[in-house]
Amino acid sequence: MARIIDGTEISRVMREQMAQEVAALKAAGITPGLSVVLVGNNPASQAYVSSKTKACEALGMRGQTLNLPENVSTQELFAVIDRLNADSSVHGILVQLPLPAHLPYKAVLEHIHPDKDVDGFHPLNAGLAFVGDPRAFVPCTPAGIMEMIRRENIPTRGKHAVIVGRSLIVSKPLASLLMAPGPDATVTLTHRHTQDLASFTRQADILIVAVGKQNLITADMVKPGVVVIDVGQNRVPDDSSPRGYRMVGDVDYAAVSEKAEAITPVPGGVGPMTITMLLANTLQAARQMQARGTSGNPR
Numbered sequence: 001m002a003r004i005i006d007g008t009e010i011s012r013v014m015r016e017q018m019a020q021e022v023a024a025l026k027a028a029g030i031t032p033g034l035s036v037v038l039v040g041n042n043p044a045s046q047a048y049v050s051s052k053t054k055a056c057e058a059l060g061m062r063g064q065t066l067n068l069p070e071n072v073s074t075q076e077l078f079a080v081i082d083r084l085n086a087d088s089s090v091h092g093i094l095v096q097l098p099l100p101a102h103l104p105y106k107a108v109l110e111h112i113h114p115d116k117d118v119d120g121f122h123p124l125n126a127g128l129a130f131v132g133d134p135r136a137f138v139p140c141t142p143a144g145i146m147e148m149i150r151r152e153n154i155p156t157r158g159k160h161a162v163i164v165g166r167s168l169i170v171s172k173p174l175a176s177l178l179m180a181p182g183p184d185a186t187v188t189l190t191h192r193h194t195q196d197l198a199s200f201t202r203q204a205d206i207l208i209v210a211v212g213k214q215n216l217i218t219a220d221m222v223k224p225g226v227v228v229i230d231v232g233q234n235r236v237p238d239d240s241s242p243r244g245y246r247m248v249g250d251v252d253y254a255a256v257s258e259k260a261e262a263i264t265p266v267p268g269g270v271g272p273m274t275i276t277m278l279l280a281n282t283l284q285a286a287r288q289m290q291a292r293g294t295s296g297n298p299r
């Protein structure tokens, strides 16, 4: 049976360390602050946003949610972001995705000041991350996956990492992180138009799946000894659960665990790491603003 890569436990260790760093910043007069903008009433987004602000507060950071109505206009949303960009007590800003279809999400993400873009979705940060510049904010999910790989001592040099999915949030930045000097992996990126997906996934030493489709990866699609990172977040109806549903990933966990060397569970794998890396990016934003002398909470 595969070793379980426990994102909850790795997060616990990292958050303990970060709490000390937050305390040190607070002693210097700076309370790292994150503002999350949530548009509409998507229940999954509401849950993720609530986890983010609670995690901030648990570390001693400021966590604030701005709830905007589903029908907010682009100009109204820009005005909210402008206000947060100008507020020196706000170090990190993020707009929860997905946005309602009438909002131009790329323009919205570009409206966040790059110095406060703790999601790392602004093109400036995407470009800095692509060239390996340490000032970049790296998107939280790929950053969390790299942290899990490092902390679990999973070999990457010369290994074949196959990514299923081509999103801006996860797959593209992850491909660039895995192939960079240091990790030195050979990366193949596949997507919905890839022909004979299984012929690629069977080659993977490390298989990362970020599609959002339950049971997309079955046991016959992986080779023995593979390391599997499941990014999927799928709600499956389940009357026996108090919530009426349970979470599953994109991988047939039970069957693939019997062939894999290591695997991330859903829940408790990549998800908690996404939030942990958001905390790390907010801390980085506060430190960078402190270094530039542009930070400081009103005392």
Ligand SMILES: Nc1nc2c(c(=O)[nH]1)N[C@@H](CN(C=O)c1ccc(C(=O)N[C@@H](CCC(=O)O)C(=O)O)cc1)CN2
Pocket (backbone or CB within 6 Å): 047, 048, 049, 094, 095, 096, 097, 098, 119, 140, 141, 169, 233, 247, 266, 267, 268, 269, 270, 271, 272, 273, 274, 275
């Ligand atoms: N602005 C952003 N929007 C979105 C991002 C993002 O990084 N920035 N990522 C996803 C959603 N997401 C964070 O926002 C997220 C998804 C899942 C989890 C998580 O911890 N999941 C749990 C299970 C949750 C449950 O049981 O309900 C787990 O896997 O253990 C955290 C964050 C899209 N939008």
